[in-house]
Amino acid sequence: AxxxxxxxxxxxxxxxxxxxxxxxxxxxxxxxxPQLDVAERGFSFRLDGPLDMRMNTAGSTETAADLIDRLEEKELADLIYANGEERLSRRIARRIKSDLAVQGAYDGTASLAYAVAGCYPPKARRGRIHPATRTFQALRIAVNNxxxxxxxxxxxxxxxxxxxxxxxxxxxxxxxxxxxxxxxxxxxxxxxxxxxxxxxxxxxxxxxxxxxxxxxxxxxxxxxx
Ligand SMILES: C[S@@+](CC[C@H](N)C(=O)[O-])C[C@H]1O[C@@H](n2cnc3c(N)ncnc32)[C@H](O)[C@@H]1O
Structure with missing residues (x-):
């Protein structure tokens, strides 16, 4: 029309x-x-997909998996705090870097979400928003600047x-x-x-x-x- x-x-x-x-x-x-609902784009902690998060996959920039691999623990903690306003940023960054060192790259978004949720005290895991929400937001903001x-x-x-x-x-x-x-x-x-x-x-x-x-x-x- x-x-x-x-x-x-x-x-x-x-x-x-x-x-x-x-x-x-x-x-x-x-x-x-629609981007959140397509697992392959790697934005979702509810659907399992590759740790990507790039809005434009034709672009050259690094994926979320590349980003968490490249950053030092402290840089990662600062990023999760600044872009996600996540209070548990230090604990989460420590967990991510130690998982990467011990087990290698995460299989996908679900295993990262599981690791982040494990940094929360059991009671806080049942809140209205998923424990990985802030960390995923922080990584997505960084991947896409x-x-x-x-x-x-x-x-x-x-x-x-x-x-x-x-x-x-x-x-x-x-x-x-x-x-x-x-x-x-x-x-x-x-x-x-x-x-x-x-x-x-x-x-x-x-x-x-x-x-x-x-x-x-x-x-x-x-x-x-
Ligand atoms: C909230 S959605 C808009 C949805 C759209 N208005 C609709 O009704 O379907 C935001 C869209 O903007 C895109 N986007 C985010 N940052 C952008 C940027 N810097 N430049 C261009 N597009 C961007 C995202 O990939 C996403 O498709």
Whole structure:
């Protein structure tokens, strides 16, 4: 129905160059549900797949398996703490590095998730979110340099807009949302439309649990000069 008014480009938004001024830029961040649901992509701790986690598998960059192998224990702990806000980062990093040394590479995402869960005290393993959630988030963010490319998007996208054009971002965790919030507040090219982020209604969260963490912020491009 959209015909030739739609052009689909597979590229990292950090390297995107628009062909002309835009009415709106909408960034829907993070990993997408279909990617989570395909075990081979290696994002899921619920489905067993290779430890990959690259959003663009045609790209050259290292996989999650390469990453945990390359980093020193302390670097890995710092990464899990910084990108996952995981309190047990040191214990988890120690466990991962010792497993790799003793048994070699993990078979896949399920064995890594099992090892991470084992770092939690038994009671805490039964919480609402899986114990491996934060560690998987941290590795995925690092493999795809998600915070670096988000910073580049926040820097570049206001220049893609025509005056009055809209810049909306849907983010999925606090590390992303903090960056969007600060950028919208400080950027002199933009005027905030939302002060507080909009979140999904309870009905939507029930129908679509992955919307639980979504936050939507919107800003408007000011006239130049
Ligand atoms: C939340 S999903 C969007 C889903 C889509 N809006 C839909 O309704 O199906 C985020 C998508 O953006 C992609 N993505 C994440 N970071 C990206 C980046 N830096 N550049 C381009 N795409 C990216 C992911 O691979 C994923 O497919």
């Amino acid at each position: 959209f015909g030739d008014r739609v052009e689909i480009l597979a590229t990292n938004f950090a390297s995107y160059i628009p062909s002309g001024p835009a009415l709106m830029v909408l960034a829907d961040l993070g990993v997408s549900s 998600e915070l670096g490319v988000l910073d580049r998007l926040l820097q570049q996208a206001p220049d893609w807009l025509e005056p009055g054009g809209l810049f909306g971002v849907i983010s999925f965790h606090s590390l992303e949302d903090r960056r969007v919030k600060t950028a919208f507040l400080r950027d002199e090219r933009l005027e905030r439309i939302t002060r507080k982020p909009l979140v999904a209604t309870e009905q939507e969260q029930d129908a679509n649990p992955r919307s639980r963490s979504a936050k939507w912020r919107l800003a408007r491009r000011l006239d130049a000069g």
